[in-house]
Amino acid sequence: MVDSLAITFLMISVMLAIGVPVAFLIFFHRRFTVSWKHVLVGAGIFIVFALILEKMLHAYVLDMNPVTMKWVKNPYFYALYGGLAAGVFEEVGRFIGFRYILQKSHDWEDGISYGIGHGGI
Template identity: 30%
Template sequence: MDPLVVATFAVVALLEIIVPLALGYWIVHKLGVPWRVFGLGALFFIAVQVVHTPLVLVTQAPVYLALLPMGTTAAVAVLAVYLGLLAGLFEEVGRYIVYRYYFRRQKIPLTRENGLQFGAGWGGLESMIVALLVLSSMVTYILLTGDGGVLPLPDDPAVVAQVEALRSLTLLDILPGLAERMMTITLHIAWSLLVLAAVVYDRKALLALAVLWHAAVDAAAVYLSQTQGILVTEAAVFVFAVIGLWYILWEWRRMGARAAS
């Protein structure tokens, strides 16, 4: 067991929790948006995943098996598009429904500030859930690679291979996950503002764009992680995140100008 690997697991998990909370705190104190909006983003993320996640779990394997006659690479590509579209449809249409009906019913203003905080809560909770998974992986790493063997393991080649894979982990295997969370939060804020724009400007084409953009990111991540490895995958997500950051700044100015007019 490498203590640096354990420490990296812990730091990554901690930052995946602290960063979204710090972002929410900054929005509260800098822009005057209440924590309630952050909480609504987190709450409706859960509401969407209650339906989305079971659907993925039930259909992913059958869809992949049905596609296998096309060849492994083609099957992975089509499956990636399928999973991406599911994510885009559930999450972006979910955001649209919340803005159009819940926000208006609760008299929550459809402002850029609220869109920013809502996206921070949505992507922030996802980051915190991933942090719990990172902590779970840390515990598994400690139990299976600790000196003397903390857990008795069966004499199974598959188990031995798994333990050896864990022992070979380095900092570079863990740190990209933190970068991915920060990039994903950026994208969730961008998508939240884009869907907000669809409601504010009454342009459903912007909702369709948000669905397709989200689907493209998820499909690329699924396909590249299976075929090209983690570094190429994170590089692709980084490009999408840079586009997302540009859009946040552009839409922020556009909505600000509209509010001032």
């Protein structure tokens, strides 16, 4: 049985994880009129690049390839691989999002709304 204190703090974590991005979105939408399109593009780019494509690379490197499986047993190589994979996939996704989907979005409000979607998802 799970301790009631653990359930309480899990519920608090869920409320913060949902509430903080929604609160930022409401605040910036009312104050600076940020675009919902940018929020959705930021969330979509994160889902596609970080959760789908990066996970496919992790499955190959960490589970399928016997050579790289030996390399990532070293914690330094594992940390280097994880940081590089996250950086490459998220930056390529961000580049594609702003270069091809949000071509005319160069204001700081566009970056804030994209970041709310990207980080909030």
